[in-house]
Amino acid sequence: MAHRLFPNTEREPLEPKEIVRRLRAEFDFVEADADAGTEVVADMIWQFQRMQVPQAVIEEHRAMLGKAIQIVVSDREDFCDDYLTFTAMPGGYPLIGYSSRQHEDAAAPLVERACKILQYRAELV
Numbered sequence: 001m002a003h004r005l006f007p008n009t010e011r012e013p014l015e016p017k018e019i020v021r022r023l024r025a026e027f028d029f030v031e032a033d034a035d036a037g038t039e040v041v042a043d044m045i046w047q048f049q050r051m052q053v054p055q056a057v058i059e060e061h062r063a064m065l066g067k068a069i070q071i072v073v074s075d076r077e078d079f080c081d082d083y084l085t086f087t088a089m090p091g092g093y094p095l096i097g098y099s100s101r102q103h104e105d106a107a108a109p110l111v112e113r114a115c116k117i118l119q120y121r122a123e124l125v
Helices: 016-026 034-050 055-062 101-118
Strands: 002-007 029-033 069-074 083-088 095-097 120-124
Touching (some): 002 101, 016 029, 016 069, 016 083, 016 101, 034 083, 069 101, 083 095
Antiparallel strands (some): 002 095, 002 120, 029 069, 069 083
């Protein structure tokens, strides 16, 4: 299971740095790693090339290199299943994945709080 986050209104998604700023105002532990975000986007580009995705999609993602941020959120640094992790990309809608049903259940209150602070809604995908 996973949740995709979307703005509550018909506005553009928040930029990755703004997502980090807002999450840091709400949560005690927010790890923001731009290098890891770049790796995620680079891996996506590699997969797109292998799948022969249209060049426009590949170029769109190349423009995100150096701008995406891998984010980990929790209320404590020594978290177990009570955390969220996702990559925020410019113009993108974050996808929060879970390692297990237990992880999803433990993270549910964090998803609600993250949505509130970001003014987003979470949809199961």
